[in-house]
Amino acid sequence: MIYELRIYTILPGRIDAIRKRFSDHTLGIFARLGMQVCDFWEDLEEHPKLYYTMNYESMEERTRQWEAFSQDEEWNEVKQKSELDGKIVERVEQIFMKKADYFKSPT
Template structure:
């Protein structure tokens, strides 16, 4: 094999190795977070206004990726559930710390709180994929 072919082969091998390393970084396992709140008939519109118009916007600043939101009935109570997608648990924790400390969010919560709270957290679960989960590997970063 002449020198040029060896150099090209080495360059290709290094490039492939680099691509695989980048691929491993962008295709890592993610965790999801499922949060379920109880909301109340009399404050439901205010809750949805606050979540839609303020919480989602401020959460985006801290890297929250909201996959979906739902409203449901369970045992006679109205529940609001949403699913978040995180690259890892450390990122999730840091984002929540930032969001909860955000001065704008604290001010909005103060201003939108009436005599009765808008929401009660019923469940906050971190979901880790099983080895056989169809969605085991995350899509590349967008």
């Protein structure tokens, strides 16, 4: 299993736009395409950042899912409409991780 941490730095004044885009559209599109979000966070100190993790069986599956997402008609329409007032995301960082064999979850 591969985990991806995605960190979105949002342009000034656009945090509400990204919140709305994720809550109203993006998370539903991910689900429809079989893309699994593990968890989702906002910055505690209110920096304009979002963080979320996704999991995949392999890097090949990840590549297929993101290609399907980038070509999805609904996503492209949502993105275009949500950016009528300007771009929302300044940058996206991606960190790929795997579980550490030596860590056992306390649950």
